[in-house]
Amino acid sequence: MQMTGAQILVECLLEQGVDTIFGFPGGAVLHIYDELYRQHDRIRHILTSHEQGASHMADGYARATGKVGVCLATSGPGATNLVTGIATAYMDSIPMVAITGNVPLSLLGKDSFQEVDIAGITMPVTKHNYIVKDVKDLARILREAFYVAQEGRPGPVLVDIPKDVTAHKAEYVREEPRKVERRCKGITDESIREALEVIGRSRKPYILVGGGVVLSDAKDQIVELADKLDAPVTCSLMGMGGFPTNHPRYTGMLGMHGTKASNIGVTHCDLLVVVGARFSDRVTGDTAKFARGAQVLHIDIDPAEINKNVAAYHHIIGDVKMVLEALNSRLEQQQHAAWMEEVAKIQKDNPLRYKPGLTGQYVIERLYAYTKGNAIIATEVGQHQMWAAQFYKFHEPRLFLTSGGLGTMGYGMGAAIGAKVARPDMRVVNIAGDGSFRMNMNEIMTAVRYKIPIVVLVINNSVLGMVRQWQTIFYDERYSFTHLNPDLDYVKLCEAFGAQGYNLDKVEDIDAVFDKAFASDVPVVINCIVDKDDMVYPMVAPGKPIDELVEEKY
Template identity: 65%
Template sequence: MELTGSEILVQCLREQGVDTVFGYPGGCILNVYDALYKHSDEITHILTSHEQGASHAADGYARATGKVGVCMATSGPGATNLVTGIATAYMDSIPIIAITCNVAVSLLGRDSFQEIDIAGVTMPITKHNFIVKDVNKLADTVRRAFKIAKEGRPGPVLIDITKDVTANKAEYERKEPEQVKRITDSIKAEDIEAAVKMIEASKKPYVFVGGGAIASGADTQLNEFVHKIDSPVADTLMGKGAFNGTDPLYTGMLGMHGTKASNYGVSQCDLLVVVGARFSDRVYGNAKKFAANAKIMQFDVDPAEINKNIKTDASIIGDVKVILEKLNEKLSQMNHKEWITEVKSYEESHPMTYHKGVLTGPYIIEKIYEATHGDAIISTEVGQHQMWAAQYYKYKAPRQLLTSGGLGTMGYGLGAAIGAKMACKDKLVFNIAGDGCFRMNMNEIATATRYNIPVIEVVVNNHVLGMVRQWQDLFYGQRYSQTVLNDRVDFAKVAEGLGAKGYTVSTCEEFDNAVKEAIKLNIPVVIDAQIDKDDKVFPMVAPGAPISECFGEEDVAEKFGR
């Protein structure tokens, strides 16, 4: 049947199973929004307060479900406002489709009103992008974009469509989505055999898990693998929940703000098995001294990640779920009781602690964990609160923590929370924010109230840019340049002005009550939780130092002379 480009686009979204789109209209994309209006009973559109909020919401939707998230915006500034969200998804390998519309073909390259080469702008931060100038190519382009976003290492894809293409007509025939196959051809039998021999020869193995294990849906296989080789487990920020955070073999996050148990354990192990992690600089600290006693074996779907930052002794390229399945078939049950006891001694002698009796970031996270029984979806902004959320909430399953790991995007979390709640309506969704981050995206509270999306925003408010101040305090001679936010903004009143319920709390008891009430209300809520400006995230590794030199609050006086 013959349809306009806009109708073809909507039908292709329906083909792909898209039920929710986040976006903001404008002149060049009007035809698409007109088509969406006619299909509002099939595809829900969420009008965000800012296009960046739409891209983060699509990202949150994708992280919470494993499906492809979709956002859209008009040409020019609408399209460029998506860029930070696209880059956030790119750095963390999140599958989203960003749909923009540009000026008509006849107006391209003429500095037309709201014209921008968004394909050129986003080329370095997308897995692939397209500009569609022929309506006859639109359907196949959309289908190809979804496949690219999902296959192999996932990532964002941008489709820019000229306005005349959205109005022109072409024949459309529905097609079932092409099945995305797992990458297995690169998994060599000899590599599997070599890995088995290295694992069996190890006396002190350690498993290090990243976001690739979540992307491949490998949590069941990972659990079997870990218990079969009887190894302690550390994870990255992106890998939270791939291995159950309540399992006795779990030792916490690795790296700059990882636990001392994980940092010491990895520094002492003789084999580090890396599952779907890319070795961020925040993980390895000093590359020359990272896991210096260990052979390193890396499993990853992306060959570009092998030997990029850390030299490996062995590797297997391919889908990590399939790799683990093949290894589990060949491995026999192992026992490393003495090694596990050694690592556990690090936990016992260096426990995660914080000051009791006053409202602090760790207390806030632990109370949210208790109130939600560890079953909530937690999104975060970026900074101290993000690290506390990683350290003190025990993620029992994949896709519970939504956070900007690679790009470190302040302003990410609230949009992501809205996307996650739209996808997982039966789940409690909390966004953990700092006061600096909340200023960047507080307008999305209006989105939550417009549609009554009951997200709970907890602002860990220390009236400073906490993580930057922590660095200034420790490494910059306590010169607090432009990091003090001690002004007269009342976040609870801002929330109420945007239609949400607002609380201001400064004690443990007040916070406990506010969280309980927020859960019962089932409406958008903002809790402004006031903590001390000098609370810090510990443990910590100084930039460029080996992770074995992580230090806690108890070490600050000796290390820094105060």
């Protein structure tokens, strides 16, 4: 059947099971938007307040479901406004297809109005990208984009389409989506045998769970490995929920703001089994002294991560779930009671603590108790993000949405909306700092417009908290441009957007405010007033070994 490029695009999206697109229109994508108007009963479009919000919503949708998130923007500034969200998805290996319009083919490369080389701009932060120069190639490229976004280590793919290509016609024949096979070529009998030998020699094993466990849906397999190995478990920020953080083997997050039990335990272990993690500097600290007494067994789908930051004694390259299934099937029960007791004592003697009163830590603990862990938690970036990782427990994967690799302030608002669109049955909370909230608070209008009842918990300390914390510790309290406007009335602001707002400044009001917020059928912003001098502890100074923790004195 002959169809226009715009029609082919929409049909290909439907082929791939896409039910929602997040975007913002403009001249170069008008043919596409005209077709979306015609097809509104078959595919939903969410009009965002800014293109960056669209990319974060697509990201949140993907993280909450495991499906590919889709965002759409026009040429020039519309396309460049997607870049931060694309880079965020790239750093955290999130499957996304970003579709951009461009000027007509005859105007490409001529500095035309609203023309940018978006393929060139995004080359370093996409898994792959395409410029569609012939409508006959459009369906093939779109199908390939979805496959590439999901296959192996996931990531964002960009498809740039000149305007006239969306008007030209070509033959379209529906196809079933290409099945994405899990990578298993690197999982050999020899690699499993060698891993079992390394494990068999260990007396003090530790498991580090990374984001790859979440992406591979390997929670059950990692729990089985921990039990068979009889080992304690720690998580990177991206690994939260990959291993249940309410599990008795879990010792807390690892790294710069990790727990003492995890940081000391990993430093003193003799075997570190690293599953789907990339050894970020925020996890390792001084790599020369990271897990310095351990042999590292690294399991990852991406061969580029092996020996990149930390040398592996042995590695297995393949889909994490398949590797763990193969390993577990041949692993005999290990016994490390003395080691488990040693780590448990460190954990018991060094619990996470904070001062009494209304603090970010306490409110997040109460949020967990109130929701019983049955909520999707998105975060912005800063102190509140670390407190969420420390004090909220994640029983399942895909309940913690946060920008780990890029550290994108403003991410959480869009991610929360995308997650709620994807999983309307779930409570969705965006935990924000007041600095991060200002970045993309305009997306409250999007949530209001589409009646998306998210809850935004603003931990408001009137400063850029994490930056100020570093200024306190490393810059002799020279607070350069980190004080915000304390007189801004967030409740009135959000009410102007059409949302509900509540001030929270007393401990005894927490549950009553939560009751109102979660009973609402419109977006709610809770403005929680905390002290500007509250800090995230423990903390490891940049470049220091992770066992050199600074702890707050009480």
